Amino acid sequence: MENRFTKSCIDVLKREDVRTELKNVMKPLIDIILINIYPYIYISLIVVVISFILHLGIFILLLRKN
Numbered sequence: 001m002e003n004r005f006t007k008s009c010i011d012v013l014k015r016e017d018v019r020t021e022l023k024n025v026m027k028p029l030i031d032i033i034l035i036n037i038y039p040y041i042y043i044s045l046i047v048v049v050i051s052f053i054l055h056l057g058i059f060i061l062l063l064r065k066n
Helices: 002-014 016-065
Strands: none
Touching: 002 016
8 A cells, every 4th residue: 555655656756747846836945945044054154264274274383383
């Protein structure tokens, strides 16, 4: 029973028209989520860059000390 149900669901999802409609339905939701998390993505990138610069500075200081 369960195997037939999952197989039929997979068969339906393989159809191109269903895929297109699913993409059209999900696109606004994904856009809203991305708009809400953009500031966090930018903050994360800034933190990564600052961390890289600090690590590079520490590495240079260690090389100069020797």
